[in-house]
Amino acid sequence: MRTFDIIVIGAGPAGIAAATLASEQGAEVAVIDEQQAGGGQIYRGVTSANPSQLEILGPDYASGRDLVDRLESAQLVFFRAATVWDVSDEGTVTFSSKGSATQVLGKIIILATGALERSVPVPGWTMPGVMTAGAAQILMKSSGLVPGNAVIVGSGPLVYLLAAQMIAAESPPIAIVETPSLQNLLRATKYLRGALQGRHLLIKGMSLLSTIRRAGIRRYRFAKDIRITGADGIEGVEGVSFQSVRKQVELPCSTVLLHQGVVPNTQVTRALQLDHSWDGLQHCFRPVLDEWGQTSRDRIYVAGDNARIGGAVAAEHAGQLSAIGALHRLGLIEDSQRDSMSEAPRSALRTECGARPFLDALYSPPPEVLNPSDETIVCRCEVVTAGDIRRYARLGCTGPNQTKAFGRSGMGPCQGRYCALTVTEILAAEHGMTHDAVGSYRIRAPLKTVTLGEVASITNKSPD
Amino acid sequence: MELKRLRGQRATVRFHFDGVEIAGCEGDSLAAALLANGQTVLGRNLVSGSARGPYCLMGTCYECLVEIDQTTVQACQVQIVDGLEVKGLP
Numbered sequence: 001m002r003t004f005d006i007i008v009i010g011a012g013p014a015g016i017a018a019a020t021l022a023s024e025q026g027a028e029v030a031v032i033d034e035q036q037a038g039g040g041q042i043y044r045g046v047t048s049a050n051p052s053q054l055e056i057l058g059p060d061y062a063s064g065r066d067l068v069d070r071l072e073s074a075q076l077v078f079f080r081a082a083t084v085w086d087v088s089d090e091g092t093v094t095f096s097s098k099g100s101a102t103q104v105l106g107k108i109i110i111l112a113t114g115a116l117e118r119s120v121p122v123p124g125w126t127m128p129g130v131m132t133a134g135a136a137q138i139l140m141k142s143s144g145l146v147p148g149n150a151v152i153v154g155s156g157p158l159v160y161l162l163a164a165q166m167i168a169a170e171s172p173p174i175a176i177v178e179t180p181s182l183q184n185l186l187r188a189t190k191y192l193r194g195a196l197q198g199r200h201l202l203i204k205g206m207s208l209l210s211t212i213r214r215a216g217i218r219r220y221r222f223a224k225d226i227r228i229t230g231a232d233g234i235e236g237v238e239g240v241s242f243q244s245v246r247k248q249v250e251l252p253c254s255t256v257l258l259h260q261g262v263v264p265n266t267q268v269t270r271a272l273q274l275d276h277s278w279d280g281l282q283h284c285f286r287p288v289l290d291e292w293g294q295t296s297r298d299r300i301y302v303a304g305d306n307a308r309i310g311g312a313v314a315a316e317h318a319g320q321l322s323a324i325g326a327l328h329r330l331g332l333i334e335d336s337q338r339d340s341m342s343e344a345p346r347s348a349l350r351t352e353c354g355a356r357p358f359l360d361a362l363y364s365p366p367p368e369v370l371n372p373s374d375e376t377i378v379c380r381c382e383v384v385t386a387g388d389i390r391r392y393a394r395l396g397c398t399g400p401n402q403t404k405a406f407g408r409s410g411m412g413p414c415q416g417r418y419c420a421l422t423v424t425e426i427l428a429a430e431h432g433m434t435h436d437a438v439g440s441y442r443i444r445a446p447l448k449t450v451t452l453g454e455v456a457s458i459t460n461k462s463p464d
Numbered sequence: 465m466e467l468k469r470l471r472g473q474r475a476t477v478r479f480h481f482d483g484v485e486i487a488g489c490e491g492d493s494l495a496a497a498l499l500a501n502g503q504t505v506l507g508r509n510l511v512s513g514s515a516r517g518p519y520c521l522m523g524t525c526y527e528c529l530v531e532i533d534q535t536t537v538q539a540c541q542v543q544i545v546d547g548l549e550v551k552g553l554p
Contacts, residue, residue, distance in 0.1 A: 050471075132519060132520055132521075134522065138522060139496055142493065142496065143489065144472050145500055147467055148468050149465075169468070170468075236465065236504050236517065254465055380527070383514075413526035414525050417524050418519075451535060
């Protein structure tokens with residue numbers, strides 16, 4: 001089996017930063033990513049974007065070009081269009097590419113698989129025409145397509161960035177329906193001091209808000225009781241209804257773009273049975289890490305949004321720190337080098353994350369999304385509702401894995417990616433248990449769907 | 465769902481979905497090309513039979529499954545090429 005000093009899974013900002021730093025220090029590095037080019041989701045398609053796209057998507061997106069170029073010119077092996085479906089705690093990584101599977105071995109694995117959109121279970125969210133805000137951005141980044149006749153619903157900085165991008169693309173949203181409550185505002189003031197440390201992010205936010213105001217986009221605040229309405233058939237979404245400041249509103253539309261922040265993609269870390277803990281502020285599980293991103297398993301590190309949501313720039317700093325930690329662990333750099341190399345990224349990371357608690361509190365998802373009404377589908381794949389999960393809880397089901405046995409929730413093709421957090425939340429509420437005590441689904445390989453042919457074809461000869 | 469194509473030169477790519485010829489642009493994922501051509505519904509949920517379409521477009525929600533070469537694949541993970549034959553799942 002081909003062996004590397006470090007295998008980096010994910011070629012987003014954290015992965016690229018980790019891989020390029022490590023290879024510059026002489027380590028044998030491999031990077032594996034599902035896409036044809038680096039950039040992850042945040043910088044997706046940046047090297048093939050045309051000038052008009054770059055203008056619409058904004059300078060932060062365009063800045064990703066440098067990172068992607070650095071990956072291409074680095075001295076490392078880049079397995080592109082390769083889907084990882086198993087990672088063992090001995091460092092074996094199994095991935096599929098072009099219909100056949102390969103295994104490679106890493107002395108150290110750095111996981112940088114980024115984040116997922118938090119799922120937004122509201123009545124009607126499974127209808128065709130409902131997508132995540134991230135999906136709308138992927139359409140703009142990779143295909144130069146922008147949704148029309150769309151309402152953006154939710155909370156988080158991405159809501160405003162997306163709206164500004166759609167305005168620039170001359171396809172403004174019909175409206176923005178914002179869920180943050182007064183309680184969010186009050187809670188956020190506790191973190192104001194940190195926010196000032198990361199004020200560059202807040203200033204960017206203000207600029208987006210004024211773009212939205214100048215374009216005359218209607219913003220509905222304090223929205224609750226969100227329902228997406230429409231025909232269940234071919235027509236899909238017809239509109240979204242909600243309450244805003246005690247008024248009932250109904251907005252006809254053909255697309256609803258949902259967003260309630262992003263959460264770490266813990267499929268690989270869960271499959272490896274690494275320690276995780278609940279982050280009350282970000283409202284999600286995170287792998288337990290030391291200051292170098294090392295997990296509860298010595299040879300496995302996690303960096304970027306995969307570890308903790310901090311955004312693209314923070315991800316680069318975290319990627320560097322994990323590479324430095326890994327290099328030191330491999331004996332490729334001394335204590336003194338490790339300390340001197342890590343000073344700048346550590347300080348930069350602190351600054352970049354300064355405003356994060358404020359943003360997390362301000363844009364905290366509303367109770368109706370975290371703990372949805374009985375009728376709301378929670379497990380999209382197996383069509384299990386929140387009411388079903390509560391019923392299982394009353395029948396004695398105490399953990400997410402038992403819900404699998406009761407009603408197949410978490411057993412569909414998405415493997416719990418879009419229902420895990422909600423199921424944990426519902427069970428915690430029903431039983432009065434902490435999220436840590438409730439836990440999350442047991443995840444097993446294959447982490448992505450594979451054919452028997454791919455499994456049978458596993459070879460130790462890696463593709464060119 | 466209505467999608468507008470931004471300005472820019474992209475080569476046209478022609479493929480078939482359930483026998484119907486569809487024109488997309490180079491660089492489109494299959495899911496994006498289908499959405500751009502008004503094909504918002506890609507299939508039906510196996511449990512409830514409800515219409516489903518793409519949700520995440522990044523390969524994690526599995527709502528965009530289609531059949532290519534007798535294999536079920538995620539449409540958002542497939543790049544369209546000329547002559548691609550795609551079947552919707554029953």
